[in-house]
Amino acid sequence: MKGEVVLMATVLAFCLAPIAEAVFGRAVYYNPPYTPSACYGGRNYGTHVAGVKGELWGRGSACGRRYRVRCLGPTFSFPNACTGRSVVVTVVDFCREPCNGNLNLSLDAFAAIANPKAGNIRIDYSPA
Template sequence: MSSMSKLPLLLYYLFLLLHLSLADIGTTSQYSPPYTPTACFGSDRSQFPSSNYFAAAGEGIWDNGASCGRQYLVSCISSVLPKACKKDQTIQIKIVDRAQTSVSRPTKPGTTMVLSNAAFAAIANPSATSLNIEFQQV
């Protein structure tokens, strides 16, 4: 195989390596209504995405409130509950609140982000209390 024919394959692997390095690893849990995004938007419920895929930011990504409105691609990597992750399922969520001060409490404190019930169920079995996730800001 000539060096010229190896170039597309090399570029593919380089792209794959760069793509994978852009994502972060963290944890997530879920929370239930009432969803009142007081930490980010007061009581402005129009900030919720129509998909109902949103989250409260954990302290690791809160960034003194700068995370409000940020959007992330999120996928499940693993869980203590066997086969909880929905394979090859990635969703886009919007940060609408702060987990530490949210009215509704997360199923597990101290996670990177706390997903709405709809967002959590889109990537995993809702019976799981927490997940290991891959996330990337978009």
Template structure:
């Protein structure tokens, strides 16, 4: 019984740490272009993202996975864009035009967490 409580507390604590470490940002989406900066002409699958130059960090972000959750609108055209849940994406490219803490998600990744009509949303992310 004591071990079960310890395990449950450990799971709850790790969840809280994950939430506490989330960084606010912005997400947009686009269609993939090949070659990608990380993987040239390899098929990236459907759940991927390009990141701003700071996060890309000269390619060190390639292959990293980020958990992303929609937190609200970033424009007025869709006042409630968020869908429940989160998505995990793999970094495959550099988004030169992206601002700090901005992700350019694949259309599939974006549509899992938000209404694509929003085009731009507020997010929280962590690695």
């Protein structure tokens, strides 16, 4: 009986681990060009990039971090805001106040998960 309980608890923890890592927040977007950036200056780091707010920035320690981002719905009333896909972004910049989202996604990354006309969306994100 004890062995079954331990096995069940282990399986449950394994199944819920990805859910526990997800953080909920908001995302906005910015238009190209995506350089220069606070992390890499004028170096091009691709088009699926993001800037992060102060609490995620960690005095620059966020540079190069990758997040898988998924749209959960619009922040404001906007029908069919989400595409149903997720996107992996690399942190390349700092989003200075007033930053209206936890993640400031490149337009290309935002458009992969949501209609840009929504402007501001609810998201979950986790390390990629």
